[in-house]
Amino acid sequence: MEEAASRARFLDGPQFMIPPPQEGNGQAVRMLRSHYRRPRRRRVRNGLVIEAYGTLLIKEPRMSERTPISLLSREFPHVGGHVCGHVCGRVCGRVCGQVRGQVRGHVGTWLRAVCGLVSLMAMVVVVGACDQSAGNGGAAAANRASPTADEAKATGAKSAEPAVGAQAAAPASAGGSSATSEDGSVDGPPPIELDPPLLDFGILPPSVAKEGTVRLVNKGNKELEVLTVQPSCKCTTIDDISGKKIPVGGSIELRATMKSQSAPGKKSADIKILIDGYSQVIPLQLKQEVSLPVRVSPSYLNVVKGQPTTGRIVIESIDKQPFTVCAIGGKKPNLIGFDSAKDAPRNQYLLDWDFDRDFAPGEAKRYWLMETDRADCPLVDIFVRHESTVVLPRGISPTEYRHTFGRLEQGGTYDFVLDLTKIGADEKIVAAASASSAAKVELISAVLEGEVMHVALRVVPNPDTLGLTWIPFTVYSSTGRQADQAVWGQYVPKGLTGCYGR
Structure with missing residues (x-):
């Protein structure tokens, strides 16, 4: 069973x-x-x-x-x-x-x-x-x-187990053997087979949308109608196939687009499909993994009270190309079994970390920044889950907490958008201010679209700012409410390629 x-x-x-x-x-x-x-x-x-x-x-x-x-x-x-x-x-x-x-x-x-x-x-x-x-x-x-003559004809006088992804369709497709509810609907799943049974979007870079298609195949002996289709997460958008009919032995396509989150890690969602005359929905599972070209596993440090403060992390390139870990947190990395003075670059490393050794007391940032020599991935951020890194909401809720400009040449500016929710009907975003002496954060514009306020911001560094830079900033509304965030990256001298180490 x-x-x-x-x-x-x-x-x-x-x-x-x-x-x-x-x-x-x-x-x-x-x-x-x-x-x-x-x-x-x-x-x-x-x-x-x-x-x-x-x-x-x-x-x-x-x-x-x-x-x-x-x-x-x-x-x-x-x-x-x-x-x-x-x-x-x-x-x-x-x-x-x-x-x-x-x-x-x-x-x-x-x-x-x-x-x-x-x-x-x-x-x-x-x-x-x-x-x-x-x-x-x-x-x-x-x-x-004793099946009826119509049942025997429809099934070819033989029974079969439901196919993977068919959601146990065979009992419901027999045409009367399943229990029915008070409203006359079949108390069971419809005879629908999903092809493929799972939408796997693979490995995606942060904040990128990818589309997939699944076929809904009617394995029953009568025409079926789609009542509604509902995704479980706002990260997923779908075609509206409500009201479409699926002939016996035929199929229709459902296109779904899933946007990757901004933070590295695995993400799953599902789409619920309801067929007319059946009480059970068909769940279509979706999954993806968000990763930079250089992946870390696990993707975060869990150092909250009661958890171990030491551990190891696997660092590897997705394309299996060798690379160099230049620094992490602005310091030389503690790579197990690797000597940078003797050994050639590899495509995988094992990093030994110690929270008390690698982080100064009271100075842990929300992300631990690792520098590599790859042009397509100069910085890799590792989320640090600790009491000191928790962002306390102050009424205005950001939809994302990860904001990075990667690597920029000295003096370069960076424009990005901060999305905020829980904005009042007459509330406006009026100012932005940086808490860092290394750079300013300027407000460009704020546009309300539905329930989301799109706030355009610009990072303007000081002329002498170099190395890893962490810039906390605050966005203020006309009602006195605020949202505290941070943006980070690395400034390097003009023309520099490879490792900088700061």
Whole structure:
């Protein structure tokens, strides 16, 4: 049975709970706790799985929600018999046997009595399920066992497992064997196959949009209509295919564009597709990885309180070309197994970092900047997750926190756009100010588009500014609110290529 099979829990009647052992019983208590915390699974026929893990769960491929046992037994009559024989005989018996074998004395007597009571309650509940299965589920089982002539013709008189990405379409496509809700819709997924089942946009540079296409193939025996399509994230835009019909055996295309985030790292999203007449949506997964030409893994340092303050990072070029790590944080990098005086450049390095050694007390920036000799990637920023690097919102919320101008020659200016949300109807951006003596940040314009204010800014460095430069700045609104941000990069002498080291 597929891992994606959903679970249904016994909600009617008592839960099959094993009381925890009492403290003070030493080794036996520890052994019992270890035993009950380990999931124990037993597979039986017809796709049913019984799990003993404190409470008993049942897993059925055709059940999509947590369902009372009364409804479960009506829809799947084979469940009651299996529960009677398997749960009472195997689960309760096995647990009681473990108790008898591991615990002695008064504690053991108490636990054996509890096991007997649990077994009795299990039999009461599941016998009721058996009776209801015989009364209400027999006809449903007979109908499922004997497909109609139209069904046999449509399926070629053979059954098949749903293809990957088809979202378990086969049961719903049979034309009446699936449960229906009060509004007449099929309580299950539609017979749609996604081709491909996953949109993988691969490795993208920051803030770049890429388009992908997926085909929705109708694997059923009737025409299907798309009701709506909804992405889960604002980073994704899609074609509006609502109202389009998919003929039997035919397909339609859905184009989706996903914009990469500004910060390096992995990103996932999904698109939910709802088909007329079916209660379950079809999820289309999307994923991407944002990276510069030189990638670091992991892409950040997690040095918040309670986390390790030392570690290692893999630095590698995506195109496998050799490069040089010139400096990191303006200092010589601690590369394991590499001597820059003797060894030739590589396409991969292992960096040893120590937060207390590499960062001066109270001077940790939000990003740790690494310099390389690659013209297409002179700077690589590594996010530093620490209490001192948290940006506290002051009413106006930036959509992005990563702003870099990379490498510029001495005296060069840089224009960029800061997007802000939560702007009032009559609120305006009136000023910008830098908190660094190395450069100024000037306000060029501010344009409101929908709910986002696009604020154009310009970095103007001092004539003598060189090396890695961190420029905190603040944007002010007409109501006195503000947004604190930072922009960074490296200024080098004119005409310099390769490493600068500062």
